[in-house]
Amino acid sequence: MEIRKVLLTEDEMPRQWYNILADIKMNPPLGPDGKPVGPEMLTPIFPMNLIEQEVSSQRWIDIPEEVLGVYTIWRPSPLVRARSLEKALKTPARIYFKNESVSPPGSHKPNTAVPQAYYNKVFGTRKITTETGAGQWGSALSFACSQFGIECKVFMVRVSFDQKPYRKSMMEAWGGKCVASPSTETKAGRDVLEKYPDTPGSLGIAISEAVEAAVSDTTGKTKYSLGSVLNHVMLHQTIIGLEAKKQMEKIGEYPDIIIGCAGGGSNFAGLAFPFVLDKMNGKKIDIYPVEPSACPTMTRAPFVYDHGDNAGYTPLLAMHSLGHAFVPPPIHTGGLRYHGMAPTVSQLVSEGILEPRSVTQLAAFEAGIKVTRSEGLIPAPESNHAVACVIEEALKAKEEGKEKVILFNMSGHGLIDLGSYDKYLSGSLQNYELSDEELLEAEKIFENYPKPQLIKSR
Amino acid sequence: MEIRKVLLTEDEMPRQWYNILADIKMNPPLGPDGKPVGPEMLTPIFPMNLIEQEVSSQRWIDIPEEVLGVYTIWRPSPLVRARSLEKALKTPARIYFKNESVSPPGSHKPNTAVPQAYYNKVFGTRKITTETGAGQWGSALSFACSQFGIECKVFMVRVSFDQKPYRKSMMEAWGGKCVASPSTETKAGRDVLEKYPDTPGSLGIAISEAVEAAVSDTTGKTKYSLGSVLNHVMLHQTIIGLEAKKQMEKIGEYPDIIIGCAGGGSNFAGLAFPFVLDKMNGKKIDIYPVEPSACPTMTRAPFVYDHGDNAGYTPLLAMHSLGHAFVPPPIHTGGLRYHGMAPTVSQLVSEGILEPRSVTQLAAFEAGIKVTRSEGLIPAPESNHAVACVIEEALKAKEEGKEKVILFNMSGHGLIDLGSYDKYLSGSLQNYELSDEELLEAEKIFENYPKPQLIKSR
Numbered sequence: 001m002e003i004r005k006v007l008l009t010e011d012e013m014p015r016q017w018y019n020i021l022a023d024i025k026m027n028p029p030l031g032p033d034g035k036p037v038g039p040e041m042l043t044p045i046f047p048m049n050l051i052e053q054e055v056s057s058q059r060w061i062d063i064p065e066e067v068l069g070v071y072t073i074w075r076p077s078p079l080v081r082a083r084s085l086e087k088a089l090k091t092p093a094r095i096y097f098k099n100e101s102v103s104p105p106g107s108h109k110p111n112t113a114v115p116q117a118y119y120n121k122v123f124g125t126r127k128i129t130t131e132t133g134a135g136q137w138g139s140a141l142s143f144a145c146s147q148f149g150i151e152c153k154v155f156m157v158r159v160s161f162d163q164k165p166y167r168k169s170m171m172e173a174w175g176g177k178c179v180a181s182p183s184t185e186t187k188a189g190r191d192v193l194e195k196y197p198d199t200p201g202s203l204g205i206a207i208s209e210a211v212e213a214a215v216s217d218t219t220g221k222t223k224y225s226l227g228s229v230l231n232h233v234m235l236h237q238t239i240i241g242l243e244a245k246k247q248m249e250k251i252g253e254y255p256d257i258i259i260g261c262a263g264g265g266s267n268f269a270g271l272a273f274p275f276v277l278d279k280m281n282g283k284k285i286d287i288y289p290v291e292p293s294a295c296p297t298m299t300r301a302p303f304v305y306d307h308g309d310n311a312g313y314t315p316l317l318a319m320h321s322l323g324h325a326f327v328p329p330p331i332h333t334g335g336l337r338y339h340g341m342a343p344t345v346s347q348l349v350s351e352g353i354l355e356p357r358s359v360t361q362l363a364a365f366e367a368g369i370k371v372t373r374s375e376g377l378i379p380a381p382e383s384n385h386a387v388a389c390v391i392e393e394a395l396k397a398k399e400e401g402k403e404k405v406i407l408f409n410m411s412g413h414g415l416i417d418l419g420s421y422d423k424y425l426s427g428s429l430q431n432y433e434l435s436d437e438e439l440l441e442a443e444k445i446f447e448n449y450p451k452p453q454l455i456k457s458r
Numbered sequence: 459m460e461i462r463k464v465l466l467t468e469d470e471m472p473r474q475w476y477n478i479l480a481d482i483k484m485n486p487p488l489g490p491d492g493k494p495v496g497p498e499m500l501t502p503i504f505p506m507n508l509i510e511q512e513v514s515s516q517r518w519i520d521i522p523e524e525v526l527g528v529y530t531i532w533r534p535s536p537l538v539r540a541r542s543l544e545k546a547l548k549t550p551a552r553i554y555f556k557n558e559s560v561s562p563p564g565s566h567k568p569n570t571a572v573p574q575a576y577y578n579k580v581f582g583t584r585k586i587t588t589e590t591g592a593g594q595w596g597s598a599l600s601f602a603c604s605q606f607g608i609e610c611k612v613f614m615v616r617v618s619f620d621q622k623p624y625r626k627s628m629m630e631a632w633g634g635k636c637v638a639s640p641s642t643e644t645k646a647g648r649d650v651l652e653k654y655p656d657t658p659g660s661l662g663i664a665i666s667e668a669v670e671a672a673v674s675d676t677t678g679k680t681k682y683s684l685g686s687v688l689n690h691v692m693l694h695q696t697i698i699g700l701e702a703k704k705q706m707e708k709i710g711e712y713p714d715i716i717i718g719c720a721g722g723g724s725n726f727a728g729l730a731f732p733f734v735l736d737k738m739n740g741k742k743i744d745i746y747p748v749e750p751s752a753c754p755t756m757t758r759a760p761f762v763y764d765h766g767d768n769a770g771y772t773p774l775l776a777m778h779s780l781g782h783a784f785v786p787p788p789i790h791t792g793g794l795r796y797h798g799m800a801p802t803v804s805q806l807v808s809e810g811i812l813e814p815r816s817v818t819q820l821a822a823f824e825a826g827i828k829v830t831r832s833e834g835l836i837p838a839p840e841s842n843h844a845v846a847c848v849i850e851e852a853l854k855a856k857e858e859g860k861e862k863v864i865l866f867n868m869s870g871h872g873l874i875d876l877g878s879y880d881k882y883l884s885g886s887l888q889n890y891e892l893s894d895e896e897l898l899e900a901e902k903i904f905e906n907y908p909k910p911q912l913i914k915s916r
Contacts, residue, residue: 001523003468004530010461065459072462073834084605102560104834106873146831147542166624169876172883173830372631373604376531376562415564415873418627425630 004083006247008076014242015063017235020273022059023280024457026347027318030305034450037315044215045224047123050116053232061235063115070114070147074103075239079247080410084374086394093397093404094253095390098244098271099377100411105170107380107412108267109140109227112236116225117144126221127151129213131181131206133263134160134334134382135167136412137227142176152176155183155209159200160334166416181206188212188311200330203264203338204310211313228264229308229317229342237270244407245274255285255407257393261385262289262298262356263335265342267411272354273344279353280458288393289345290357290385292364294432295328297321297341298349298356300439303454304446306340318452319346323445329432331361332420335382351456359388360431365424367391368414380412381420462541464705466534472700473521475693478731480517481738482915484805485776488763492908495773502673503682505581508574511690519693521573528572528605532561533697537705538868542832544852551855551862552711553848556702556729557835558869563628565838565870566725567598567685570694574683575602584679585609587671589639589664591721592618592792592840593625594870595685600634610634613641613667617658618792624874639664646670646769658788661722661796662768669771686722687766687775687800695728702865703732713743713865715851719843720747720756720814721793723800725869730812731802737811738916746851747803748815748843750822752890753786755779755799756807756814758897761912762904764798776910777804781903787890789819790878793840809914817846818889823882825849826872838870839878 028036039051046054053061063071082095100108120128128150132138138154145152154171161168161180168178181201182189188208192199199205207226214224226233248254258275260268268289279285291298297320306321308314321340322328328337341349348354359367368384370391371377379387386408397404414421423429486494497509504512511519521529540553558566578586586608590596596612603610612629619626619638626636639659640647646666650657657663665684672682684691706712716733718726726747737743749756755778764779766772779798780786786795799807806812817825826842828849829835837845844866855862872879881887 001468001526001530004527005468007465007467009465010459010463068459069462070834072459104836143834147834166873166876169880169883170836170873173827173836173872173876173879175831369631373633376528376601376605378562378628378631414631415624415628416876418624418631418874421631422627425627 002083004081006079006251008243008246010072012246013068013071013076014239016060017063018238018242018274019056019059019061019235020276020344021057021231023277024344024347025455026343027452027455029315029317030450031315041315045211047120047125047223049119049123050232054230064118067115067118076243077102079244082375085371088370088374089391089394089398091394091398092401093394093406095394095406097408097410098240100240100267100409101377101413105136105139105143106415107136107140108237108240108270109137110144111239111270112227112233112266113140113144114147115236117141117148117150120223121148121150124221125150125223127153128223128225129153129210130225130227131155131203131210133157133203133337135164135416136335138178139167139170141225141227142171142174145176146174153213154178155181155206157181157201157203157206157334157337159330163332163419164416170416181209183209186212199327202310202327204324207309208311208313211309228266229340231344233266234269234273234342234344237266238273240270240409241272241274244271253405256404257406258285258287259386259389259406259408260289261336261382261411262291262341262345263338263382265289265345267409269342269345271409276348276353287354288357288389289354290359290389292331292333292336292385293358293360294331294434295322295337296358296434297339299358302443303346303350303452305450305452306446308340316450317343319343320349323442325445326442331432332417332423332429333361333381336385350454357389359385361429362431363388365421365429377410378414379410380414381417383411460541462539464537464709466701466704468530470704471526471529471534472697474518475521476696476700476732477514477517477519477693478734478802479515479689481735482802482805483913484801485910485913487773487775488908489773499773503669505578505583505681507577507581508690512688522576525573525576534701535560537702540833543829546828546832547849547852547856549852549856550859551852551864553852553864555866555868556698558698558725558867559835559871563594563597563601564873565594565598566695566698566728567595568602569697569728570685570691570724571598571602572605573694575599575606575608578681579606579608582679583608583681585611586681586683587611587668588683588685589613589661589668591615591661591795593622593874594793596636597625597628599683599685600629600632603634604632611671612636613639613664615639615659615661615664615792615795617788621790621877622874628874639667641667644670657785660768660785662782665767666769666771669767686724687798689802691724692727692731692800692802695724696731698728698867699730699732702729711863714862715864716743716745717844717847717864717866718747719794719840719869720749720799720803721796721840723747723803725867727800727803729867734806734811745812746815746847747812748817748847750789750791750794750843751816751818752789752892753780753795754816754892755797757816760901761804761808761910763908763910764904766798774908775801777801778807781900783903784900789890790875790881790887791819791839794843808912815847817843819887820889821846823879823887835868836872837868838872839875841869
């Protein structure tokens with residue numbers, strides 16, 4: 001019998017997260033005056049202990065015992081050798097994936113939701129607000145808040161809210177509250193609804209709503225939480241890559257290629273960042289973040305200063321962006337419908353260390369069905385973008401007769417997204433390609449914005 | 459950090475199933491003439507290799523390499539110490555569960571679906587038909603068939619088909635076909651629809667349809683598959699209890715109490731049977747199968763000879779039964795809406811080795827929410843019946859100040875059942891209690907049936 005899963009015991013779980021800010025140089029976030037913002041500007045939104053982590057340049061950050069205790073509900077996650085997919089593709093490549101779908105909400109998101117809830121608890125926060133796209137993040141935060149006895153309020157992008165009613169039920173099973181965004185509960189939501197009553201919503205709009213709901217609680221006991229993009233999120237997610245590294249070492253393997261889907265960037269960064277340092281030190285690895293071609297931030301949009309949200313409540317961040325006013329087409333991949341990309345990921349793209357790829361909606365689902373019928377697991381539509389790229393690389397390895405080692409992140413399962421699979425299988429899904437005119441139009445927003453510098457970290 | 463999960467490596471996975479027929483005596487199945495049926499009577503329905511297993515009295519049966527290979531997709535499953543639930547209940551009891559929700563379809567069902575698909579493949583079967591209640595079994599068989607390249611057709615009880623549209627999508631993602639039962643595709647289905655056009659359906663009716671669809675393929679290449687009740691199913695499921703035993707040994711524990719929900723009996727038997735022999739040999743263990751009070755086969759119905767299906771296509775089996783014409787109320791626990799109970803489980807109940815319990819729908823969901831908000835995992839509504847009994851026993855241990863060790867089976871997760879949680883949380887679920895009159899009425903069907911003997915195995 002061939003071994004399929006490489007396991008770690010709870011004792012072998014990494015005790016520290018990796019902070020890439022120790023190893024790369026970045027353009028600073030800017031305030032409304034165009035000057036770098038200090039940590040104090042973020043205090044109405046985030047608790048101070050998380051802000052400190054956000055700006056820390058310490059390479060290794062201890063994971064609190066209480067967080068490790070909750071992590072053990074599903075961690076360490078298995079590293080799986082995708083033997084059945086390899087056989088189906090007849091490839092000489094060895095394909096491995098980190099199975100992050102084993103968490104209670106079904107994705108990698110609780111890796112950061114749990115520490116965020118914990119640090120908020122320590123800080124004295126009573127309620128956390130957030131946005132969610134496909135619902136993975138909202139349900140992860142709802143789960144995490146239930147572990148620490150904190151209230152949770154989620155603004156869910158309308159198109160996903162309508163496509164996936166079970167996500168709301170899931171959040172409520174853990175005691176959270178969930179409304180469709182744009183909602184009438186915030187000024188940001190009402191303003192959008194007035195102009196575009198039929199809008200499918202966007203992550204940018206939902207972020208504005210959640211931020212507004214947090215800062216408008218004058219007691220200071222309500223904070224906001226973000227499920228991607230920011231540095232403290234990326235660093236919490238590095239537990240994925242740190243575990244994967246240990247697991248690959250156990251079987252004497254090291255990846256030639258690393259692949260993850262990328263919307264805000266967190267699951268991708270979580271797997272890839274612990275390997276990025278090796279690459280900067282001369283190791284030959286190809287690292288591909290994969291985005292939907294309908295929302296092509298890294299592959300087609302410029303590296304600019306832009307707001308993280310639709311209403312412009314957040315500081316300006318140096319990132320690849322389609323513009324904060326951009327509303328992505330209603331693809332069935334809510335987690336990847338974001339106008340920007342994590343500044344750390346964007347910086348590494350600008351340096352050529354990461355090589356972004358894009359995949360269409362139909363190609364992603366086609367790849368997902370291949371995995372479903374070989375590996376058994378039904379991937380999240382987001383993860384299918386990674387899978388499509390994996391299959392492409394595995395077939396290339398076959399053509400070239402090379403025994404490549406491919407490592408990718410199975411960021412979540414698709415059990416709450418089965419309606420989308422239904423549409424794909426019945427032939428009623430379509431692709432959305434952005435025209436160059438649409439992109440140029442979207443980019444006009446940056447005309448009077450400051451421009452980030454091109455920086456080389458090494 | 460306290461250890462939460464006890465893991466086994468793939469190498470430590472049991473290599474044999476346990477067959478309880480080696481250790482208990484049973485009333486034989488009877489044919490239409492009232493005489494015991496030989497294996498040959500089952501050949502139109504099942505492949506011979508599975509029939510041989512069904513009637514085998516060999517204690518240990520080797521698990522084929524090909525089955526072990528597919529098992530590794532999710533097995534061995536974790537044994538979890540429910541520390542957070544213990545803390546929430548402030549109980550001195552130590553609560554453990556076998557987490558069978560980690561399989562791709564989300565339940566214990568593939569433990570038997572995979573070997574059934576495998577033996578059918580070896581036998582030359584091209585297509586398998588089956589019934590499903592909540593959809594756990596149908597999706598498990600669809601998954602298993604996709605692993606061995608066999609067609610799969612599922613008749614899904616209408617009430618669940620309507621409640622859980624994602625189950626159909628799931629089966630189709632693996633390449634299976636699924637229709638609501640009663641359907642117009644079979645005589646059994648059409649007969650019921652003519653009399654009761656608005657019937658919610660039942661497992662008994664769906665079994666009739668699936669059996670008819672199999673035997674009416676005159677090439678003999680279509681076989682039927684049952685997801686519970688029969689002995690070969692129970693024995694495939696014993697991998698759960700065999701793993702659990704190894705895992706408890708590793709940490710020096712042994713259960714005082716074993717609990718599983720029971721509809722047809724398979725997840726319960728899978729966990730409990732490897733411990734039953736210990737009990738027959740004098741070990742003191744309390745073993746509780748838990749059924750819904752709306753479908754009380756073991757706790758209120760007689761031990762009789764009855765058909766396994768609604769139309770009377772199957773042999774007569776000695777079991778606890780509400781009568782094959784009984785249509786259980788539309789509770790949100792499709793997997794437990796079955797009129798009978800596995801003959802092996804029924805036999806052990808009749809001997810007093812198992813002590814059945816029942817739980818109402820509302821009590822089950824209340825318990826499920828307690829687990830969701832402590833352990834994080836959202837249990838299947840079926841599993842909630844076990845959880846309700848676990849909580850009762852844990853609170854009793856607290857009252858008595860006893861450090862009881864409780865082991866239960868988390869037979870599946872509830873991610874496809876979130877609509878039911880929604881209804882529970884919004885207060886729109888109700889209980890169904892059967893009156894004594896309804897029971898007496900249902901039992902009339904047995905008046906002219908042969909009666910099973912009361913047998914003591916030891």
